[in-house]
Amino acid sequence: MSIVKKTRRRLGYTQAELAKKTGLSLRTIQRLESNNNKPKGHTLTVLSEAFNIKPSVLQKQFQNIERTKKSEATSIRFINLSVLSFLGIPFGNIILPLILWRKDRKSKLVDEIGRRIINFQIIFSAILAILLCLSPFIGRKFFSNTSIILYVLFASYAFNIIIVCRNAIKLQRNNFDLPNLPIRFI
Structure with missing residues (x-):
């Protein structure tokens, strides 16, 4: 919930009442509440007066929110990139992201996105294990005794690396x- 909305509700104002009290348009109040953008200049001053707090205190609350969002995004990026540990550690694509996720999962965003990343990796590992078990039989049946296990392994690794890179770009x-x-496993 945005700082403006939380404070407005705590003081018992409707959006229209806050708009009237501050002289801001109703649309401005709605935009501040939906985007949680940091008010500047006149908007910051009139909101501070309406909320009966110093402008510097209100501004600091918005800076703390921005810092939290940046911290959450960084945690999610680390969880995603930690999947690459599977290149050197068996099941590192699950173990390391799980450790990082558990450390920062107090945040709703980190919890949800971390779960998505880890669930995908659990399913990827299960499918890879099945494919590796079946590849000797498939190779014998369709490729005249050619061992395809390494091809399956490298193709699966390449697929996972592409997914991690795609997620990193997003x-x-x-x-x-x-x-x-x-x-969902977790």
């Missing part, structure tokens, strides 16, 4: 719409 743009599979 996260860099603050797009947290990562794959949300219907099967």
Whole structure:
């Protein structure tokens, strides 16, 4: 919930009453509440007067929110990139992201996106294990005794690296719409 909305409700104002008290338009109040953008200049001054707090205190509350959002985004990026540990550590794509997720999961955003990343990696690992178990039989049946196990392994690794890179690009743009599979393990 935005700072303006939370404070407005705590003081018992409706949006229209706050707009009237501050001289701001109703649309401005709605935009401040929906975007949680930091008010500046005149808007900051009149909101501070209406809320009976110093402008510096109100501004500091918005700075804390921005810092929290940046911290959450950084945590999610680390969780995503930690998946690459599978290149050197067996099941590192699950273990390291799980450790990082548990450390920062107090945040709703980190909790939800971390779960998505880890669930995807659990499913990826299960499918990879099945494919590796079946590849000797498939290779014998369709490729005349050619061992395809390494091809399956490298193709799967390449696929996972592409997914991690795709997620990293999205996260860099603050797009947290990562794959949300219907099967949830955590």
